[in-house]
Amino acid sequence: MTFFPLPGTYVVAELDVEKTLASLSDPLANATASTIKPTKCIVYLNFVLSLPFPDAATWKYIAGVVGPGLRPEDPAECLTRDMCVPIFPASAFGDRAPLQPHTGPFPFGNCYHWFGGGTALDLRVVNVGQMFPAEKRVSLPAHEQVRLEKLRSGDDLWAYEVWKAREEANADSLATPEEEAMAQEDPPLSPIDEAQDDESITPSYLTHWQSVQELEDEPESSPSNDAAPGGVPSNDLSEGVALIDIFGLDEDEGKDLLPVVKIWPDVGAHFKADADVPDPREFLKQCDEIVRIMEESRARSKIPHAAGRARDSDKWGREQGILARMRSALCHGALPQA
Numbered sequence: 001m002t003f004f005p006l007p008g009t010y011v012v013a014e015l016d017v018e019k020t021l022a023s024l025s026d027p028l029a030n031a032t033a034s035t036i037k038p039t040k041c042i043v044y045l046n047f048v049l050s051l052p053f054p055d056a057a058t059w060k061y062i063a064g065v066v067g068p069g070l071r072p073e074d075p076a077e078c079l080t081r082d083m084c085v086p087i088f089p090a091s092a093f094g095d096r097a098p099l100q101p102h103t104g105p106f107p108f109g110n111c112y113h114w115f116g117g118g119t120a121l122d123l124r125v126v127n128v129g130q131m132f133p134a135e136k137r138v139s140l141p142a143h144e145q146v147r148l149e150k151l152r153s154g155d156d157l158w159a160y161e162v163w164k165a166r167e168e169a170n171a172d173s174l175a176t177p178e179e180e181a182m183a184q185e186d187p188p189l190s191p192i193d194e195a196q197d198d199e200s201i202t203p204s205y206l207t208h209w210q211s212v213q214e215l216e217d218e219p220e221s222s223p224s225n226d227a228a229p230g231g232v233p234s235n236d237l238s239e240g241v242a243l244i245d246i247f248g249l250d251e252d253e254g255k256d257l258l259p260v261v262k263i264w265p266d267v268g269a270h271f272k273a274d275a276d277v278p279d280p281r282e283f284l285k286q287c288d289e290i291v292r293i294m295e296e297s298r299a300r301s302k303i304p305h306a307a308g309r310a311r312d313s314d315k316w317g318r319e320q321g322i323l324a325r326m327r328s329a330l331c332h333g334a335l336p337q338a
Contacts, residue, residue, distance in 0.1 A: 001131050001132065001133045001134060002131070002132045003052075003054050003131060003132070004048075004052040004059050004125075004127070004132065005045055005059075005061075005125065005132050005137075005263065005265060006045075006132070006137070006139065007045055007046060007047050007048050007061070008044075008045070008046075008139045008140050008141075008142075008145050009044075009045050009132075009137055009138065009139040009265070010042060010043070010044050010045075010066065010101075010106075010138045010139065010267050011042075011043055011045060011263040011264060011265050011267065012040050012041070012042055012043070012263065012264045012266075012267055012270045013040070013041050013042075013043040013063075013123075013125075013261040013262070013263050013283070014038045014039065014040045014041070014261060014262050014263075014283075015036065015038040015259055015260075015261055015283070015286050015287060015290060016038070016126055016260045016261055016262050017033050017034075017036055017038065017290060019058075019126060019260040020033075020258075020259055020260040020290050020294070021033055021290070021293070021294065021297075024294065024297045024298075024301075026297040026300070026301070028297070028300070029293050029294065029296070029297040032293050032296075033289075033290060033293050036286050036289060036290065038286060039278060039282045039283055039286065040270060040278055040283070041065055041066075041278055041280045041282075041283035041284075042065070042066040042067075042111065042267060042277065042278070042280070043063045043064070043065055043066065043261075043263070043280075043283075044063060044064045044065070044066060044113065045061045045062075045063055045125075046061065046062040046063060046064055046120075046145075047061065047062045048060070048061055049061060049062060049122065054127075056127055057126075057127055058124035058125060058126055058127060058260055059124065059125045059127060060122065060123070060124050060125075060256075060258065061122070061123060061124075061125060062120065062121075062122055063120070063121055063122075063123055064113060064114075064119055064120045064121075064152075065113075065114055065119050065120075065280035065283065065284065066087070066111050066112065066113055066114070066277075066280065067084075067111070067112055067114045067277075067279060067280045067281075068108075068110050068111065068112075068274065068275075068277040068278075068279065069110055069112065070082070070084055070093070070112060071083050071084040071112065071114040071115065071116075071119075072281075074117055077116070077117050077159070077163070078159045078160075078162040078163040078166070079116045079117045079159060080159075082094060083114070083115040083116050083155040083159065084112040084113055084114050084115060085098070085099060085112060085113050085115075085148065085151050086098040086099070086111070086112050087099045087101065087106040087111045087112065087113065088100050088101065088105055088106060089105045089106065089109045090106070090109055090110055090111055090112060093112075096151065099113070099140060099144050099147070099148060100140075100141075100144060101138050101139060101140055101141075101144075102139065102140065102141040102144075103137060103138050103139055104138075106138060106267075107138065107267050107268030107271075108268070108271065108273075108274050108277050109274055110274040110277060111277060113148060113152075114280065115151070115152045115155040115156065116155055116156060116159050118284055118288070119280070119284065120152075121259070121284070121287060122256075122258050123258055123259045123260070123261050123287070124258050124259070124260045124261070125260075125261060125263050126260055126261065126262050126263070128262070132265050133265075136265045136266045137265055138265075138267050138268075257291055257294045257295060257298070258291075259286075259287040259290050259291065
């Protein structure tokens with residue numbers, strides 16, 4: 001039994017509008033958010049972003065959503081229906097075997113992790129003083145957490161390459177002869193080289209593609225093979241967690257513009273049947289909306305805030321920046337244990 005939800009655990013989440021906006025003390029923000037009617041969503045807590053303390057008001061996590069059935073396609077964002085992975089007892093999809101929770105079959109037979117298109121987000125979990133008993137926990141073992149992130153990384157990279165090729169093709173169709181000649185002088189850049197050459201690209205974006213490359217290049221093996229003899233990771237752990245404020249020393253819950261959610265660990269108790277598993281897109285839409293309201297409130301009050309991980313100006317940067325910290329930690333041996 002733990003006082004906080006362990007990483008690698010599935011929970012039911014619901015946006016807490018009042019607690020999300022509490023630090024703003026902005027009546028206009030409260031009025032704008034009053035139209036949000038929070039809906040429940042099955043969420044997977046990937047990684048904890050700061051050291052949880054029993055007396056903390058909230059705990060910060062990287063999270064991903066779980067949806068009923070295959071991921072809806074979105075051609076505009078280069079997202080396809082196969083960008084997902086089933087959770088047992090859902091049947092295998094293509095060459096993707098279902099993830100196997102070590103706590104037994106998932107409570108529902110039609111659930112998939114969805115990838116891409118903002119399906120990953122940073123959020124804060126409300127601490128209501130409850131305990132999280134092992135018998136109510138549905139979670140993944142370490143090797144399945146690694147497999148999940150490899151699949152997500154591969155899908156992210158594929159979608160990025162398709163999107164990039166489309167954007168370049170569109171640009172080429174509008175290019176002048178002089179621009180075409182300049183473009184032929186230099187070879188195309190990889191995402192990593194491109195990020196290094198572009199000062200506008202965030203560190204999280206760069207770390208994402210570095211960690212994707214590591215995950216794609218490493219051999220299929222057990223997580224223990226990533227360590228040198230004696231169990232010491234082959235890479236410096238500090239490199240993997242450089243972007244994670246694990247001790248919460250830079251914490252300011254009122255300035256990071258993250259959605260605050262209520263959670264319930266007993267996933268199977270909230271929905272009667274497979275048909276009742278909610279579509280996570282409404283939950284994600286509500287989280288986006290509450291972040292937008294907070295940003296507008298801060299703009300009105302002219303209160304500076306730290307560069308947010310919740311929203312990123314780069315089209316691909318939001319989800320990639322969120323997942324980069326966890327993937328890099330996975331690559332360097334900092335795998336959370338559920």
